[in-house]
Amino acid sequence: MYQIYPRSFADGNGDGVGDLRGIIDHVDDIAALGVDAVWLSPIYPSPMHDFGYDVADYCNIDPVFGTLDDFDEMLAVLHECNLRLLLDWVPNHTSSKHPWFIESRSSIDSPRRDWYVWRDARPDGSPPTNWMSMFKGVPAWTPDGHTGQSYLHLFLAEQPDLNWANPEVENAMHHTLRFWLDRGVDGFRSDVVNLIGKGTDVDDLSEELAAVPLLATDRPRGHELLRRIRSLLDSYPQRPMMVGEVYLLSAGESASYVGTPDRPELHLSFDFRAVHVRWDAAQIHRTIAAIQNDFSEPRWPTWVLSNHDQPRHRSRYGSDAHARAAAVLSLTMRGTPFLYAGEELGLTDGEVPPDRVVDPNGRDGCRAPIPWTPDGDADTGHGWATAPWLPFPTNASTHSFASQRDDPRSMLGLYRRLLALRAATPALRSGALDLAPLDGDLLRYDRVSGDQRITVVVNCGTAATPWPDDLLTASVLAASGERIVVDGAPLDPLEAVVLGYE
Ligand code: NOJ
Secondary structure, eight states: EEEEHHHHHHHHHSSSOOOHHHHHTTTTHHHHHTTTTEOOOSSOOOTTTTTTTSSSSTSSOOOOOOHHHHHHHHHHHHTTOOEEEEEEEEOOOOOOSSSSHHHHHTTOOOOOGGGEEEEOOTTTTSSSSSSOOOOOOOEEEEETTSSSOOOEEESOSSOOOTTSHHHHHHHHHHHOOOOOOOOTTTEETTTTTTGGGTTTTTOOOOOHHHHSGGGGGOHHHHHHHHHHHHHHHSTTTTOEEEEEHHHHHHHHTTGGEEEEEEEEOEEEEEOHHHHHSSSSSSHHHHHHHHHHHOOOOTTEEEESSSSTTOOOOHHHSSSSSHHHHHHHHHSSSSSSEEEETTGGGTTOOOOOOHHHHHHOTTTOOOOOOOOOSSSSSSBTTTTBBSSOSSSBBTTTHHHTTHHHTTTTHHHHHHHHHHHHHHHHHHHHHOOOOOOOOOTEEEEEEEEEETTEEEEEEOOSSOOOBBGGGGGGTTTTEEEEESSSSSOOBBBBBEEEEEEOOO
């Protein structure tokens, strides 16, 4: 899966903000990378307080990105190239400019009043409950002068939470899924999807949890709602899928949101433990074991190293060598790897001076625009006709797309090779994972399907480590470094190798 942050991908109309035309212009490049599907962060009309995660109309395209005609063209071009399209569906909250909320806030008697979560302040005038919003450290309740009540928003005040306990809300949101499924999309990434289970069930939490109420919103209703969403998806001929963002208190709990084979919910549920792991052999080993355990058969995990909410892993780990080893890990894991556009170039975050900060939650760096060409500086060039909305990654000049396109030894070359190998190798695509005990800094696992076995070795350390004796007869299928044959030479620092057997 290839995540595109549309504002930062490619600018078709030269206004400094990426758009659908820009994506259309690069579909061939995405196909050449070898991914199966593209997920677009939100492209709906939005006041952009949270850059599209504040949706004012679920069934249209924001003019900054293009039109519905552009969308249809983009979908057709993606499908011609055998790429599927997932949209980002934002079910927990709308924009405060959504007509539903405008109507809801208009009066206590509004027919849409109960579409959102309204409460009276406490007798002493304090907010209805102790919940804090996820952004800006303010209460999750904002008083609305007009009616005197407060509305709930787990994120910005411009993102009021919908009340999914109201069946009309459920119907209306099902309609938004149908709108895009009828247009031919192949699925959705669903934003903070477990939150829809809370409805109006928002009573006081312990002080610790009230600071991050998101983590305390695992409710049976969420699972019921997801089962009904799944039935809707399953009724479509294109067999659409949904991957959900589920953040919960206990690590691994998100796995329960795929349901069971007879009562399915999400197809995939994100696990973000890999995003948070430091580059350390023991930690990586523990994380792989935990994710594989929580998502054991018939569940299937995801593997995420970067996205639009976290510093890029090339920046977190600190070198190309780390990022190359991470690429081998990510693309040989049991699970669906989610690539964040630009990681295949080894991009770092951008440096955003205080006067250029636009995100309310400090995430501008990882949203730096993609440098298509090497020519340019921190603010202009790199294939963008106008200076883009954010500064470029700090390594834009050395790591642009054009500087890597024709170089098989580049990061892009490595990603292409690994994706092609994965596509052609059943054990890597869907085989079981057999994780060996950690040997110093040497991480090792087998992927197995029928009689096919693939071995992956990763030297996570910064010193050379001996080549394992039992792997002297294996052959190299892909490697993060220069190795093309097994000759017993020690593994270089941060070297990762994929091995097969004749
Ligand atoms: C999670 C999204 O990934 C993030 O970008 C957004 O700000 C919040 N959900 C709120 O929608």
